[in-house]
Amino acid sequence: MTTKAERTKQFILETAAPIYNEKGISGVSIDDILEATQLTKGCIYGHFKGKDDLSEQVVEYSLNNMTAKINAVVSQETTARAKINAFIDFYKNPIATYISGGCPIFNTAVEVDDNFPEIKKKVAAKFITGQQGLSTILQQGIENGEFSSELNPARFAFKMFSAIEGGIIICRTIDSAQPMFELVNDLKKELDQYCV
Amino acid sequence: MTTKAERTKQFILETAAPIYNEKGISGVSIDDILEATQLTKGCIYGHFKGKDDLSEQVVEYSLNNMTAKINAVVSQETTARAKINAFIDFYKNPIATYISGGCPIFNTAVEVDDNFPEIKKKVAAKFITGQQGLSTILQQGIENGEFSSELNPARFAFKMFSAIEGGIIICRTIDSAQPMFELVNDLKKELDQYCV
DNA sequence: AATAAAATATACCATTTAGTATATTTGCAT
C-alpha cells in the first residue's frame, strides 16, 4: 500500500516533469512547481532537499518514464524489424511528443552538457543503454536471418538515433512535422536495404 | 572607422557568446557577463536595453558567426562533393566545437523551443536557409553529373544535418568522439552510393 | 587644449528566488 507521502511525491514528480521539459532546469523556479502542484514550500521541501535535489529527481523520473515507454512499445513486437519500426514510429511525431516539450533525454542532454555533471552522467547512461538495446535488436536480426551481416548494428543504431533526435529538434523549431515523416521513411528504407 | 562603443559592444557579444552557449539563456545572469567582460552595469545597459535584448543579440551573433564560418568552409570548395564533405568535416569533432559548448544553433533550438518565440524564429530561419543551402549544393551536384538523380537533395540534406547535430549531442554527453567519427564516415559512404 | 557628447562606473532599489523555522493539519496504528 502506498502512503500519502509517496503519492504526493509521485504527484510532484509527474506534475513537474513537463514543466522541466519545457523550461529546462535553469528556467524552472520553485514557485513554478508550487503553482502547478498547488502545494506549499513546506510540502515540497519535506520531499526534496532543495532545488538541486528536486531537479535531479524530476529529470531522473522523466528519463526513466521515457525509456520505460520506449521499452514497452518495442518489446511488444516480436521480429527485429518490427521492433526497430516500433522505435522509429514512437518518435515520428515531433510536435505532439510523448511528454510535452520534446524528448526529455535530448532536452536534458543539451542543457546539462556543461553545467550539471551529476545529471549528465544519468543521461549518458540512458544513451549508452539505449544504444546497446538498439544494437542488440539489430544483431539478433542478423543472427536470425532478418538482416544481412553487412549491417553494422552499433553504427546503424547510432546513425538512426542521432538522425531521429536531431530531426525532432529541427522540426519542432521550424514548426513542421513533414521533414520528420520523410526522415522516418528514409530510415526504414535504409534498413530495407539490409533485409534478406 | 569603428567607434569605441561599437568595439565595446562587439567585445561584449564575443565574450558573452560562449557563456550563453554553455549555460543557456536561462542559465546566464547579468553578473556572469559583468564578470567575464570586467565591465559594469552602466556600460552593459548602455549597449543593451535589458537582459532579454542582450540575450537576443548574443544569440543572434552566435548564430550568424556559426553560419558564416560554415559558409566560409563550404564555399572554399569547388565540387558539390567537396562542399558536402567540408560541411560534414566542419562538424566532425563534437568535443572541441568551433564555439565552446557545442553547436549554438542546436543548443539554442532546444532551449527556445517552448519559451522564447522571437529567438525561435531566428533559429528556424537558420535551419531553413541551411537546409536550402545543402539542398542546392546537392541539386547542383546532380545537374553537373557528380551525383545520380536518384539522390533526393532535400531529404538527404535533412537526414545528414539531423544525424550530425543529434550525434554531436550524444557524443558530448557520453564524452566520446568515436561514434561521431564513424557517423561521419557512414554519411560520406552513403553519399558515395549516389556518385556516378 | 577646451568642450560637449558619448561611454562607462558607482551606488542604489525592487523583485524574485531559494531556503528555513515553526505552526497546523492530516493519516493511521492502536
Added chain:
DNA sequence: ATGCAAATATACTAAATGGTATATTTTATT
C-alpha cells in the same frame, strides 16, 4: 475514537537578480 507521528501550510529571512539614477571618465571634434 484517540493520540502520535508524518505530512503539509504559514510566515518569514537572506541572497541573488534585473534594473535605474546619477556621477565620472573618456572620446573626438573644434
